[in-house]
Amino acid sequence: MNPQNLIEVVDVHRNLPVGGRILGVLNGVTFNVAAGEWVALTGPSGSGKSTLLGLLAGIDRPTSGSVFLEGIEISALPEAKLAQVRNRKIGIVFQAFNLIASMNVLENVAAPLYIGPHRRNARELARKMLAQVGLTDRLDHLPHQLSGGEQQRVAIARALVGGPSLLLADEPTGNLDSATSTQVLSLIRDMHRELNLTVVMVTHDPQVAAYADRQIHLRDGRLVDELPVFENIPAGIARGLQ
Numbered sequence: 001m002n003p004q005n006l007i008e009v010v011d012v013h014r015n016l017p018v019g020g021r022i023l024g025v026l027n028g029v030t031f032n033v034a035a036g037e038w039v040a041l042t043g044p045s046g047s048g049k050s051t052l053l054g055l056l057a058g059i060d061r062p063t064s065g066s067v068f069l070e071g072i073e074i075s076a077l078p079e080a081k082l083a084q085v086r087n088r089k090i091g092i093v094f095q096a097f098n099l100i101a102s103m104n105v106l107e108n109v110a111a112p113l114y115i116g117p118h119r120r121n122a123r124e125l126a127r128k129m130l131a132q133v134g135l136t137d138r139l140d141h142l143p144h145q146l147s148g149g150e151q152q153r154v155a156i157a158r159a160l161v162g163g164p165s166l167l168l169a170d171e172p173t174g175n176l177d178s179a180t181s182t183q184v185l186s187l188i189r190d191m192h193r194e195l196n197l198t199v200v201m202v203t204h205d206p207q208v209a210a211y212a213d214r215q216i217h218l219r220d221g222r223l224v225d226e227l228p229v230f231e232n233i234p235a236g237i238a239r240g241l242q
């Protein structure tokens with residue numbers, strides 16, 4: 001393992017049973033992500049992006065192959081140790097925000113700290129994190145009393161409050177309009193810079209992917225090195241080049 005790599009994914013396969021058959025969802029995926037890098041994972045619907053993110057998150061395990069995080073083979077850890085790695089090293093944000101409806105903003109952000117080493121000052125750390133995402137005046141709101149962009153900022157605060165080294169985001173702006181998407185992406189960019197956070201973000205939107213340092217593309221569960229040149233550039237310009 002190269003110490004500069006936060007993540008190493010080595011020949012990962014993931015097979016899933018579908019209607020009596022075995023479907024190869026990931027078919028031999030290998031790549032690295034450097035510490036402090038922001039990578040966008042793109043590809044058509046069904047290409048295996050969310051499945052791959054689940055393996056990086058330690059929510060799911062590969063059928064074969066290995067996933068290393070900071071040199072630890074998370075794909076081979078027993079569940080109790082894996083849960084600890086998830087809690088301490090990984091923050092996750094989803095398209096649908098996934099906040100707990102009955103808890104207010106402060107409680108949602110403090111919640112993951114109650115199972116880690118910070119339980120004594122959970123509320124204080126949550127308050128600080130909410131200040132960083134600009135939501136100090138929303139602490140006692142319930143999720144349904146917030147806009148979509150505010151809910152996603154709470155979800156980002158919850159993902160980062162434990163001081164993870166890795167943020168995983170699956171279509172984080174998929175439910176937001178374009179102005180709100182820009183705000184949320186700017187927030188991720190600020191956190192990436194200020195906290196030297198490594199980010200792996202799934203998106204099918206080229207404008208969102210452009211925020212990343214590097215893009216990797218999946219197709220049919222395999223990485224494709226580069227998009228064909230005409231997919232990378234606006235259609236009008238591509239036609240002009242033909």
Ligand SMILES: Nc1ncnc2c1ncn2[C@@H]1O[C@H](COP(=O)(O)OP(=O)(O)OP(=O)(O)O)[C@@H](O)[C@H]1O
Nearest residue numbers: 016017018025043044045046047048049050051052
């Ligand atoms: N639990 C499951 N059981 C069976 N098949 C699954 C399961 N989860 C995903 N799949 C299949 O695996 C393939 C990849 O799914 P995945 O959700 O990773 O795609 P994706 O690239 O994230 O797509 P999208 O852009 O639509 O979110 C799809 O064909 C899907 O039907």
Ligand SMILES: [Mg+2]
Nearest residue numbers: 049050051170
């Ligand atoms: Mg998906």
